[in-house]
Amino acid sequence: MIPNRTIDPVEIRRRAEEQLQSRQGADAPISSHEMQRLVQELKIHQIELEMQNEELQRAYAELEALQERYFDLYDLAPVCYVTVNEAGMILEANLSAATMLGAARSALAGLPLSRFIQKEDSDLYHLHRRQLFTTAEKQSCELRMVKPDKTTCWIQMAMSITQQPGAPECRMVFNDITERKQAEELLVDMNVELEGKVELRTRELLQIQKQYLHGEKLAAIGLLSASIAHEFNNPLQSVTTVLKGIGKYADLKEKEAEFIDMALQECRRMGNLIANLQDFYRPSTGKYESIDLHALIDSVLPFVKKHLHTRKIAVVKEYAADLPAINAVADQLKQIFLNLLNNAADACEGGGLITVTTEVIGRENVVVHVRDNGAGIDPAHLGKIFEPFFTTKPHNKGTGLGLSVCYGIVKDHGGRIDVESEPGKGTVFSVFLPLQGVHNEGVLPAK
Ligand SMILES: Nc1ncnc2c1ncn2[C@@H]1O[C@H](COP(=O)(O)OP(=O)(O)OP(=O)(O)O)[C@@H](O)[C@H]1O
Numbered sequence: 001m002i003p004n005r006t007i008d009p010v011e012i013r014r015r016a017e018e019q020l021q022s023r024q025g026a027d028a029p030i031s032s033h034e035m036q037r038l039v040q041e042l043k044i045h046q047i048e049l050e051m052q053n054e055e056l057q058r059a060y061a062e063l064e065a066l067q068e069r070y071f072d073l074y075d076l077a078p079v080c081y082v083t084v085n086e087a088g089m090i091l092e093a094n095l096s097a098a099t100m101l102g103a104a105r106s107a108l109a110g111l112p113l114s115r116f117i118q119k120e121d122s123d124l125y126h127l128h129r130r131q132l133f134t135t136a137e138k139q140s141c142e143l144r145m146v147k148p149d150k151t152t153c154w155i156q157m158a159m160s161i162t163q164q165p166g167a168p169e170c171r172m173v174f175n176d177i178t179e180r181k182q183a184e185e186l187l188v189d190m191n192v193e194l195e196g197k198v199e200l201r202t203r204e205l206l207q208i209q210k211q212y213l214h215g216e217k218l219a220a221i222g223l224l225s226a227s228i229a230h231e232f233n234n235p236l237q238s239v240t241t242v243l244k245g246i247g248k249y250a251d252l253k254e255k256e257a258e259f260i261d262m263a264l265q266e267c268r269r270m271g272n273l274i275a276n277l278q279d280f281y282r283p284s285t286g287k288y289e290s291i292d293l294h295a296l297i298d299s300v301l302p303f304v305k306k307h308l309h310t311r312k313i314a315v316v317k318e319y320a321a322d323l324p325a326i327n328a329v330a331d332q333l334k335q336i337f338l339n340l341l342n343n344a345a346d347a348c349e350g351g352g353l354i355t356v357t358t359e360v361i362g363r364e365n366v367v368v369h370v371r372d373n374g375a376g377i378d379p380a381h382l383g384k385i386f387e388p389f390f391t392t393k394p395h396n397k398g399t400g401l402g403l404s405v406c407y408g409i410v411k412d413h414g415g416r417i418d419v420e421s422e423p424g425k426g427t428v429f430s431v432f433l434p435l436q437g438v439h440n441e442g443v444l445p446a447k
């Protein structure tokens with residue numbers, strides 16, 4: 001601050017007379033001519049002094065104006081200015097800084113600034129301050145400040161050094177960046193959420209793509225199988241007829257008749273295989289109609305009854321009380337449940353339990369779970385069981401087409417089929433079907 005001194009002319013006059021008297025005492029007598037010259041000189045001095053006085057008044061007026069400007073610029077500035085000494089004690093703070101720190105301006109002087117800095121950020125502050133006094137290079141950092149009312153705010157602190165006559169001082173400018181920091185934090189949260197969503201969606205898409213590729217593969221194999229099956233069927237029929245004819249009309253020895261029977265048996269097996277292959281590619285010309293799923297499953301059970309009986313397998317039905325009718329192709333659905341029940345029965349070789357559960361999911365889908373407590377599926381096989389021709393059954397027992405057919409039919413209905421299995425504990429196949437058959441327009445999203 002600049003001292004507000006004014007020039008008192010009376011005081012100066014008094015001091016000048018005192019000095020003159022002290023000088024006259026020591027000087028020799030003055031001639032009248034000399035006296036006149038001195039008076040003349042004094043007058044000139046007086047005018048000079050008056051002029052200097054005016055100059056000084058003007059200089060002080062300018063100084064006062066500068067002081068006011070300084071007050072406007074420093075104290076009332078919208079940014080916060082704080083000056084600290086090398087030990088970090090506050091020397092000066094403008095009004096904005098005092099408001100931000102929540103303390104009276106007069107109370108700030110002499111306090112360590114670190115008192116207002118959040119504990120976790122104080123190392124950062126000390127490091128930059130030390131760096132400033134060591135290198136005299138400008139420093140900048142972002143840290144949190146704690147106000148006396150315990151609220152915190154983020155500030156950007158810019159530090160520069162000022163060389164004062166005594167000791168160097170650190171001038172700081174604070175900018176409140178709380179809003180920017182909050183926006184950044186929100187952005188990070190949103191980013192994390194978005195990444196999660198993208199990951200989930202990517203997984204879903206990959207699953208759909210996998211199903212789609214599988215579907216494509218099935219369709220291609222299906223087409224090929226259907227044409228091969230068709231080509232093979234006619235000669236097979238001829239061979240069967242010839243073999244039957246030989247068996248009936250030729251005079252065969254016991255061993256020869258046995259061979260003919262074996263050949264016929266193999267022909268029947270081939271016939272079944274061909275029928276399965278034709279099933280595999282059955283163009284969806286089937287009629288969509290309203291279907292009572294419970295009645296449909298019940299109508300399939302007698303076909304597996306013998307199978308179940310001989311193996312001492314019990315079937316439990318846990319049907320939902322309010323299962324609505326679904327729009328689907330009846331004979332195709334029968335094929336699904338026949339395949340699943342046969343597989344379940346095959347898995348329970350030494351006896352067991354098959355549970356068929358139905359459930360409504362939301363307002364648009366139903367699910368049928370076919371659960372068994374049989375052998376379960378080896379985890380290494382889980383990814384392959386829907387592939388055509390994948391089978392672990394002896395060659396005269398399974399063609400490996402059952403689940404491929406199920407997969408194709410469920411997909412055509414706009415549904416999906418899931419499997420969960422634990423070796424030694426059992427397996428559950430879940431068939432999800434939309435209430436409204438979608439005529440192959442889409443696939444239910446994967447789990
Ligand atoms: N419930 C189940 N428990 C254990 N393994 C199963 C079950 N269902 C299917 N699998 C396994 O999946 C394989 C493929 O089944 P899929 O129905 O496609 O063919 P398959 O039953 O072997 O032959 P097909 O159905 O033509 O008679 C089976 O060989 C078996 O290893």
Ligand SMILES: [Mg+2]
Nearest residue numbers: 339343402403
């Ligand atoms: Mg099967």
